[in-house]
Amino acid sequence: MKDPLRVTFLGPAASFSHQAALSSFGSESTDITLFPSISFADAFSAIQDNNADFAVIPFENSTNGSVVQTLDLLADRQGLNKNITVCGEYFLTVEHCLIVRRPSTTATSDHGSEDVFQSITKLYTHPQAWGQCERFLGRYFKGIERQDVSSTSKAAEIVSKNDDHNHHEAAIASSLAAEYHGAFVLQRHIEDRADNTTRFLILRNEASERSSGVTSLLKTTTKTTRTAKKKTLISFMIEHSAPGALADALSVFKKHSLNLTSINSRPSLVRPWQYIFFVECEHAPTPTAEDEKFTSDILKELGTICLSCRDLGTWVDGRDLVT
Numbered sequence: 001m002k003d004p005l006r007v008t009f010l011g012p013a014a015s016f017s018h019q020a021a022l023s024s025f026g027s028e029s030t031d032i033t034l035f036p037s038i039s040f041a042d043a044f045s046a047i048q049d050n051n052a053d054f055a056v057i058p059f060e061n062s063t064n065g066s067v068v069q070t071l072d073l074l075a076d077r078q079g080l081n082k083n084i085t086v087c088g089e090y091f092l093t094v095e096h097c098l099i100v101r102r103p104s105t106t107a108t109s110d111h112g113s114e115d116v117f118q119s120i121t122k123l124y125t126h127p128q129a130w131g132q133c134e135r136f137l138g139r140y141f142k143g144i145e146r147q148d149v150s151s152t153s154k155a156a157e158i159v160s161k162n163d164d165h166n167h168h169e170a171a172i173a174s175s176l177a178a179e180y181h182g183a184f185v186l187q188r189h190i191e192d193r194a195d196n197t198t199r200f201l202i203l204r205n206e207a208s209e210r211s212s213g214v215t216s217l218l219k220t221t222t223k224t225t226r227t228a229k230k231k232t233l234i235s236f237m238i239e240h241s242a243p244g245a246l247a248d249a250l251s252v253f254k255k256h257s258l259n260l261t262s263i264n265s266r267p268s269l270v271r272p273w274q275y276i277f278f279v280e281c282e283h284a285p286t287p288t289a290e291d292e293k294f295t296s297d298i299l300k301e302l303g304t305i306c307l308s309c310r311d312l313g314t315w316v317d318g319r320d321l322v323t
């Protein structure tokens with residue numbers, strides 16, 4: 001029997017990345033096994049070193065914007081992730097909860113959640129989550145210490161183990177994470193916007209035979225392959241002091257009538273104020289066999305304008321499938 005395909009996500013279990021991995025690949029079956037990575041960097045290495053076939057990684061959030069750690073790993077300034085390519089995407093509606101250890105914090109109050117909020121002295125979550133709950137945090141937790149941790153589920157795990165009765169700590173994470181870690185949901189829906197959505201990218205190693213051609217496992221791909229648009233992500237670096245160099249690079253996309261669906265930049269770390277740009281565009285649903293020609297034409301033209309450029313993958317647009 002063939003080994004099951006290995007899918008990695010930011011752990012521990014019950015993170016939003018775990019939920020996105022379960023939703024985009026379907027529940028675990030004999031064909032697929034899911035395992036947690038401790039950081040996005042570890043998930044990238046697992047793909048690069050062929051210890052995982054796919055990784056499910058957050059790319060941007062509709063409220064809080066880009067996930068800079070992911071952009072930095074895609075920028076690959078040290079050439080550690082040369083074979084990483086994007087092969088799919090998944091949109092997950094993200095509902096945050098305020099979570100405390102069961103039941104000590106709640107047992108101190110007879111006056112509802114707001115009284116309990118006042119007893120909380122420290123908050124934990126993943127850095128991306130703060131900016132998705134700023135309104136709630138500004139209203140009830142001004143000046144309260146915030147501790148970044150590796151994921152929202154890690155935050156739930158930490159508070160579930162907090163047995164210091166003098167220091168009440170809370171986590172921002174999903175209700176699933178609270179349930180998984182045996183913690184208590186004090187307040188649901190603390191995100192600023194009901195339409196708070198995170199877009200995850202699905203990564204594979206472009207040289208891997210095991211994962212090639214099996215993106216059909218992805219729900220977005222099986223649903224609308226023939227009709228959905230495709231997206232392509234390209235990174236490039238331009239001469240930072242040449243006037244109009246960015247406009248010239250973008251004109252390549254315009255010339256090919258490509259609508260841009262996202263544009264990001266990160267410092268090049270070659271010299272101050274030089275940037276790596278990430279441009280994502282949408283295009284007609286070409287058969288997979290033609291994807292390569294499509295991107296190589298664009299890269300050829302960009303190559304005459306940019307200092308360097310890289311194809312980061314082509315995949316089926318997942319916007320129709322939001323859960």
Ligand SMILES: O=C(O)C(=O)C[C@]1(C(=O)O)C=C[C@@H](O)C=C1
Pocket residue numbers: 010014015016017018058061067094126128129150151152153198
């Ligand atoms: O911490 C988690 O649960 C994650 O999966 C990471 C992450 C992110 O980095 O965007 C995923 C979704 C939410 O936007 C908040 C956190």
